Amino acid sequence: MKTDIEYLKTLELDLEHVAALDEVRHTKGRGGGRRRRKWPAWTAAAAALLVVAFAIGSYFNEGAGIRGLPAALHYAGSDESGGTAGEPTRDAQVPEAREKLLLGPTYNSEAYAVAASDTDDSSATSPPAASASPAPGQADPIGQDLSKIVRDGQISLELPDGDFGETFAKVVNIAEQSGGMVLSSSTQGDGAGGLTLRIPASEFDRAFLAISELGRPLSSSTKGQDVTAQFIDLNAHLKILKTKRDFYFNLFENATTVSQSIQLEGRLEDVQLEIDKIQGQLRFINDQVALSTLKVSLREKNAPKAEDPEDILKPSLGLAWERSVQGTLRVLATVLVGLGYLLPIAIIAGIVLGVVMLVRRRDRGAS
């Protein structure tokens, strides 16, 4: 370089040294310019590998991946009632479902029909209506079978196209014939709808079975909640309060002064309020025990799926997050399965490539 500035000459030597080092790296395939061009190729290769792995994983992994994803997402979100949601039961499985329904929970429905109608203040022969008012002074049912089970259920049926109206009427009929009633109902167009039924506990199983035969069950569940302990506690409390009431009543009748009368009247009022409250709770329990709640959902096979108003008004972020996490995990699992299948192929390919490179190097050395 033609310059009299020493600094520039030194800088030239430094750059020549750096260039020489880069040339060595370049020759080994790790040069600066070429390295940069390799990056996009490597990235594309990695992306292609993941896609291939996902495709292979989807093919071999039933129930997950592309083929299983829509169904899996449906299962994740469809059954929120904690029931036995799963694959749509095929026709061959209906007899099995029927048997399951009959065996069901190990409750003796007749025995509990007696217990359900045995409220604190109603006779055993009265119909299991929720509105029976307590008769004062009646003995507490201590010593009798006090098991109180609240039974609920839900069933979702797929119907042949055009059958919705007729099936809807049949469900209403079944409810009435069981001694129950339709608490609420809704329809979505002409092909879908739901009903909430209140059916006497003694007729619950029969009604459930009858309704399940009206279409193809997509999902069903029953559950029982034991409220016996709560019932016993409330009865015990009620007994104490009644004793107190009688005590205050006797005092009131024997009161000699106005102030005594007024004081005792106030206490009687308070105790009576407590008694009324507990009797209300007992009536509610008896009502729930006596009448089971059955939710029926009907949908024709090709009816359009409408948005649940609840979902529109109160979209569940928690559920959406759950679905998102499940989706992510399923995709990762699918890719992992695919990579597992690819691994032996990669090992074999690596061995073959290594042998080929060795042979080439030997040939080059010989030449």
Place this chain on the structure above:
Amino acid sequence: MPDTLTDAELLLASQDDPAEFVELYRRHAEDLLRYFARRTLDPEAAAELTAETFAEAFASRGNYRDTGANGVAWLYGIARHQLGRFFRTGRIDRAARHRLGMPPRELPLEDYERIEDLVDFAPIRDALIQALAGLPQDQREALQLRVVEGLPYPEVAAKLTCAEAAARQRVSRGLRRLAMVLQERGLSLAEVES
């Protein structure tokens, strides 16, 4: 062969053959040094900026794409970026040289005058004299002797009663500060010349 290639072709060739870049350096090193010297008025700063610019250009030559413009325009683009950073922060980056493993180099004493010779102070002498008033006294005196009166460094050192290296340092710092002042005022040697 390298002499027949254009700057753009040299840059492209250097992506596969790094040695071609040194030819580009030989062509433009002194011009670039003059470019920095006229704008910073400081030989040390000019030398360091030249080194950092070429280091940065070498490290990023893989990104160069021939868009039809002269290859050296790409080089001067890097130079302007370095200069702008210098005026903003008041210091010179060493990142590119560090990345390439280039050792730090001191500016030899004899190079100070040679680099100053690249800068023709005559056109801005008057502006410099005015700007001198804002400098610290030791730098003002050094510049007055060296730039205004044009005395050689040994005489400057004798009059300032300090070592020659110290005199060079005061002149260098004074020039750097002057360059900042001129920059702030929207003046540079290149603009004054035009």
